[in-house]
Amino acid sequence: MANFTLKVTRLGFCLLQSLSPRIAGKVAFRLFCVTPSSKPKGEKAKRAHAAGVAKLADAERFRLRLSGGGLAHAYRLNGGALGRRGRYLVTHGWGSSSAYMADLATTLAATGAEVIAVDFPGHGCAAGRALHMGMAVKAIAAAEARFGAFDAAIGHSFGGAALIVAAAGLLPGVPAVLPQKLVLIGSPSEMHWLFKGFGKLIGLGWPAQQVFENEVRRVTGRRVEEFDASRTAGAIQRPVLIVHAEDDKEVSADHARRYAAAGDEVRLHWANGFGHRRIVAAQPVLDTITSFLGEVISDKDAEIIPLFDLPARRMSL
Template identity: 30%
Template sequence: MSTARSLPGAAIRAAATISPRAGAAVAMPFFAHVAKPRPVHTDDAPTMSLARRRTLRIPGIDRRGVDVAVYEWGRGPRTIVLSHGWLGRASQLSALVREFTAEGYRVVAFDGPAHGDSAGRRMYLVDWLDVFADLQQRHGRFDAVVGHSFGGLAALVGVAGGVEADRVVTISALADADEILRGFQRMMGCSDAVIARLRERFAARYFPGDPDPFAWLSAVRRPLPDGIPLLVVHDRGDRFVPFGESVRIAAANPAAHVMPTTGLGHNRILAADAVLDAVVEFVTTDASSPAPSRAPVPPTVAAPARVAEAVVAG
């Protein structure tokens, strides 16, 4: 564990010896705080240089307003929205940008608050939902929302909550916001009691009047509407988001097509040929008649049991 993570963890655990509430009070400033943004990888820079860029302003987690960088490639009426994950940025999805623009889509991506070139140092799931709302107003119904990790959960929650999209693809996604708390707990090494108090404190501060906001920030407790095709991609050896999260997503959405992979981890999966092919085919199949009530159309890689396996050494 890095010093940046071990010092807050030690402070939280020390405060927790007084009481779980004291530990939660110390933990609160670190939860939803985002470290320094990662740089654009050299392999992704050419794609990012071709983007049309604009800035939109959303309320932000503190509801004080925050500027978000938005990127757009391609033109035309068919729109794909790409949603990156925690500590990620839009540039990580460059391979998908290239694939979809080659298919004639308009592709829109963004850097969430405190990520990439966007402002702020804190963010949460509702920020992604606010971005989706702005993009929907500008572009209308989406042909698909493709989300990675935290951004996959945001895609599921957004479409379940009314964002209009014909299809959803998740890659290495979380099943609910409680997994964010569990991940924070693993990182900081704090107790269940501290996390329970942190959950209460976070809800009271950012969702006053809502007794359990985590109930609707969940792809398990709030599945997609019937008729929205879903492709779930996840690597069995993912060390950051357990593969079991996608099992939970699929269980809550029985029509979902599941594509497990091996050897791709949490991030390399975004540029793997087998994954790119499956995602593009899933989105483009029958794209000429994207009625939201139609039956899900599996990618050609899907086996009869709706499960495909992409195996990549390393």
């Protein structure tokens, strides 16, 4: 928030919680879920967005209806008549969109895979101005319901955390989306730090902070403390690649280390020098991800088979 806006916001919450901590906490959650404008700010962001839009220009487009209401948007590359091949899901971070993930999506499509890139509600081409973890997980479930099971899923920042939550089936009433492999780029390992930081930023007292955090349980059926993906990463029994930069100023590298300690199935790759945003389009990162996804495990006999053998193998099953 801009300095003046923050001062006004803090003053407003100071007055509101003195009257009703309950109302203050609920208003804080609504504010927390408001998504930023989808219009890129600054010349650099505008160029990156325009380049991404151009790269996705020929992709098929779909609207995804979320259970309980809301819409997401999806792009599909190498779909339809091109036949069955490895199917990958790509998810973006908070305030981002599939356009900013276009380098990754097109790189994966160039391997012959069918690639689905999702715009969460309030982002990119998706309608709305609100998003929370429950809505993101429902968007992921809607993508699987529309396109079929995914062989792998790759997510950046908030989008990576949402993939882990979806893979674990943490949301009551929402089916788990559990690909054979997961890649998380610059992703937080738990969400409580965000709520604590936001509450401190706007000056919430403890009673209002409790209400603020309890709103998570109301909309997702889970307490905010339960969204601890570093534990989930090991529990899902799937290969997970964590890609992170130690110079990431938005999501601390400590989150990557927590993931890495979650289990033997989790591998950590440092992509230092690329920060939090440039990491999604850095060529060394794209090479690392495509290499990790180059082979998948056959469900039938647990042998490792090359990605490009998938269509023929699946037809024989």
